[in-house]
Amino acid sequence: MIEKTFTKDILKGLSATPKYLQSKYFYDTKGDLLFQRIMQSEEYYLTDADMEIFEEQSDTISNVLSEQSDYFDVVELGAGDATKSTHLLKALVRAKKDFNYYPIDISENIIEQLETEIPKRVPSVTVIGLAGEYLPMLEELNRMTSKKKVVLFLGSSIGNFESKSASLFLNALNNHLNKGDRLLIGFDLKKNPHQILAAYNDKEGITRDFNLNLLQRINDTANGDFDLDSFEHYPTYDPLTGTCKSYLISKIKQQVSVDGQPINFENNEPIYMEMSQKYSESDIEQLARDAGFETEHLFYDSNKWYCNALWKKI
Ligand SMILES: C[S@@+](CC[C@H](N)C(=O)[O-])C[C@H]1O[C@@H](n2cnc3c(N)ncnc32)[C@H](O)[C@@H]1O
Incomplete structure (x- = not known):
């Protein structure tokens, strides 16, 4: 049941313009551990x-x-x-x-x-x-x-x-x-905007791995075939609005399959992953x-x- 809703939500987000994924899905067993490591990182x-x-x-x-x-x-x-x-x-x-x-x-x-x-x-x-x-x-x-x-x-x-x-x-x-x-x-x-942005862009790359892990979760539980190396973590912070947003950017034009459905990415196309309001x-x-x-x-x-x-x- 959870898997069915997961796949439905993932396909909805990846078929939308712009593409997005819901951050509540970061937290599988590996995601829980990665988040605990983020919390221990120097920048967070x-x-x-x-x-x-x-x-x-x-x-x-x-x-x-x-x-x-x-x-x-x-x-x-x-x-x-x-x-x-x-x-x-x-x-x-x-x-x-x-x-x-x-x-x-x-x-x-x-x-x-x-x-x-x-x-x-x-x-x-x-x-x-x-x-x-x-x-x-x-x-x-x-x-x-x-x-x-x-x-x-x-x-x-x-x-x-x-x-x-x-x-x-x-x-x-x-x-x-x-x-x-x-x-x-x-x-x-x-x-300070530098301090905020660094918290979502730690040197060790734990936040990057945390974001990429959702693509891995899609591969494992929604029959996906994402190549994690072809996506890049990109965090932003806007001091005017106090909004921090993170994206995964497709490094190439590519087609990915999720649950038998083709998803097309342009070169440099973002997936909006998460916001963290200040x-x-x-x-x-x-x-x-x-x-x-x-x-x-x-x-x-x-x-x-x-x-x-x-x-x-x-
Ligand atoms: C950012 S962590 C915060 C953990 C803890 N409250 C803390 O302050 O350290 C968010 C937690 O909320 C859970 N979570 C995220 N979205 C949720 C939702 N929609 N319903 C229930 N739990 C959710 C995640 O699994 C994760 O354990």
């Missing part, structure tokens, strides 16, 4: 900045969360390896909170790993993983429990949505929550207001490169 400042907030301010975040309500569960959208959220889970345990942790991730592999790993890291927490897309899994969770929620959406994953889709997504997310539920959401802030404080406030949230607290790293905003559904 986002993880260190975000991690510093969780390492140093988790007890404060836990206190702020507890001021408003005693009983809540923690839900994490796109949990990944949950390294950052583990700090917060530990702080909540230190504060003697009784809660379940529900990681949601499109990668089944990630969910299986978290269900074994998190109980080792935070023994007193019950972990119930949900493998699938953010909102359908949140719906499933709402059928399982009506307890108050604190939803984590970290790692600037909201930045992967086009600006209109980000607002639509946050509105839809708001509709899946109850009044008083909270959302802790991560934003990468606008900063935000100002007023962009963040606007997003909150447009989606029916009120800002409760903003948590910054010491360089003010990154911000985790705590919003409340009003």
Whole structure:
């Protein structure tokens, strides 16, 4: 079933003008590992900045969360390896909170790993993983429990949505929550353009491999015959809009087959792979207001490169 939707989405994107692929498909077993290596790379400042907030301010975040309500569960959208959220889970345990942790991730592999790993890291927490897309899994969770929620959406994953889709997504997310539920959401802030671009163009070429791995995934699971060497990774950053975009560029005129269908590429034709939006404080406030949230607290790293905003559904 997942393979069928995957092939359908891939063919839709590769038949469009301009061609595109959905970045949620980066995350197969190899993609998960490559993303973890990106997070450890020298240039990818986002993880260190975000991690510093969780390492140093988790007890404060836990206190702020507890001021408003005693009983809540923690839900994490796109949990990944949950390294950052583990700090917060530990702080909540230190504060003697009784809660379940529900990681949601499109990668089944990630969910299986978290269900074994998190109980080792935070023994007193019950972990119930949900493998699938953010909102359908949140719906499933709402059928399982009506307890108050604190939803984590970290790692600037909201930045992967086009600006209109980000607002639509946050509105839809708001509709899946109850009044008083909270959302802790991560934003990468606008900063020096060189620093931003380097984060998506690391010297070791891990981000290049991460992008090319999606072509490999298409070869492996959608009967594709991409020659990975004939595509080049090309990231861009526009300081006017705060938008980082990455492309794979066909180095030659060529024909590729996916699931028996021919896909023609011109020389230098791009496939649009991913966007990563950067935000100002007023962009963040606007997003909150447009989606029916009120800002409760903003948590910054010491360089003010990154911000985790705590919003409340009003
Ligand atoms: C950029 S990583 C962030 C991981 C983690 N939150 C962090 O901050 O380190 C994005 C994660 O979201 C998951 N993901 C991407 N698109 C998704 C979707 N539409 N539904 C559910 N999970 C998704 C990926 O599998 C991946 O683990």
